[in-house]
Amino acid sequence: MELTKNITLGVYLPGKSSIHNLDPRTKIITATIMIVLLLISRSYAAFALSALFTGFLITLSGVPAGYAMRGLKPMLPVLAIMWVFQLFLFKAPDTTVYFHWWIFEATAAGLHMGNLIILRVLFLFTVTTFLTLTTSVVSLTDGLENLLKPLRAIGIPSQELVMTLVIALRFVLILAEELEKIIKAQMARGVAFDRGNFIQKTRKIFPVFLPLFIGAFKRAEELIVAMDARSYTGGKGRTKMKTLHMGRVDLGAAAVMIVYGGMLIYIIISTEPMI
Amino acid sequence: MSIEVVNLSHSYKEGTPFEKQVLFEINLSIGEGEFVGIIGPTRSGKTTLAQHFNALHIPRRGKVLIDGLDTKDKRADLVKIRHRVGYVFQNPEYQLFAPTVGEDIAFGPLNQKLSREEVEGRVREAMAQVGLDYRALRDRDIFALSGGQKRRAAIAGVLACKPGVLVLDDITAGLDPRGREEILSVIKELHHRRNLTTIFISNSMDEVAAMAERIIVIDRGRVIMDDPTRKVFARFKELRDIGLELPEVTVLIDSLRTAGFNLPAGVLNISEALTSISAALRELEARK
Ligand SMILES: Nc1ncnc2c1ncn2[C@@H]1O[C@H](COP(=O)(O)OP(=O)(O)OP(=O)(O)O)[C@@H](O)[C@H]1O
């Protein structure tokens, strides 16, 4: 019984690669650009280039590729259901019909729509996971705070928002750990989580939620006390222990991004969209 | 019931960069009606090993046999194994998940699909066994219990499943001396009265000395001793080297021994110390 093994979002895998050494701001901006480009990609060729580039980054970082993708495993059933829904329910005029049954029609348009959505989710997830895998919580916070600082001028409490975001990210793993403990405790007294079909398993999950939420609130309360005890009063006036520096690696990264972005935009414009 | 562990190894986060092996080729067997202590310094792998006994962990390398049943066997009824091998978690906060004491204790029997009356009977019996007042505490909020009561409620929740083996994972941690005494006497009583096979995990040597007939010592994922209690205590220097705290009498008697007094090795408690010291003194008198 080990749930936390498949949680990679919010986990940091220390390393010494050039990706690890990038300024967090560079990584955050890069990830944002990659995500925006993915959201406007609509052709298989564009996704192929993105896959190549992401593969290149993962190799460069030294994060084992299997581990970087591992977090997708628990999502697979949900993705499969999404894909089937699109395949049968997405409607478009004059498209090839592969298969017809009662009110359901599997169409070419549905197939491509399903693929597009799955690809987007896959890439979104991989890019964000990759960002947290190669960036420690501290530098992620510093980077985001620094980038969002201008928002303070128009009255948005950016530092507090970043703090909230980072804590939320940390809670992914904490909640998974908590969940594992509760499931184990219930298994020890005769609930067969590891048995039955998908629906039976899903039904057994419900009695787990109440203790999970109680546990989460307790953890949150402890965190509040700990922050209070260290006189956290929000972002205003807080100074940094480390200052951020852009270096030669960051310049290189910018160059690589310009080449990749240019190529991808060219492909997006010049190729036929899948749907 | 008997438990047999054969060449068991275990790694956490296997197949990820965080992989860490915590059990190395463990071999041991625990027979019907035994009272075995498992001790080891913190993080030595006691909990991990214990959670193999009730199939919360399924071995990937090596195997665990419960009454001859292999937990790795696809056809093995794991739910039944978990009811037969009762496991009390190290941290009662995680073990107790229902809102009230009664509901929590009823959780196991309800999973056994017993009738309402039978479940209620089990709850009453289990609460009596651990010394919790059924009438006063049945509908009490779990969070309103004291540390010692929580422990007892946790044990009752496991006893209500009528296990043949009781695995107690560091159940006295964080209790005051009195709460500790009370829990220990409950456990002793259960073992004697019901001949329950009991596996008592702890990192306090004092406790294990007072409770167990046989001790298994674990250090960094390996079994380094597996002998009758006295024999293990006689090797107390090694125990101290791996970071275990020894009963003060054992240390005291041993320093007297090295100073030349004729005293036995591996003295476990004050009363034994008293008898052996007075015997030694009498011997000295006689020689004069
Ligand atoms: N879910 C987990 N994921 C990863 N590592 C774990 C997990 N649970 C335990 N470990 C690690 O396995 C090792 C053994 O832990 P275990 O809890 O079995 O030791 P223990 O002897 O019970 O310790 P303690 O006396 O503190 O209860 C420790 O190094 C611990 O960090």
Ligand SMILES: [Mg+2]
């Ligand atoms: Mg433990």
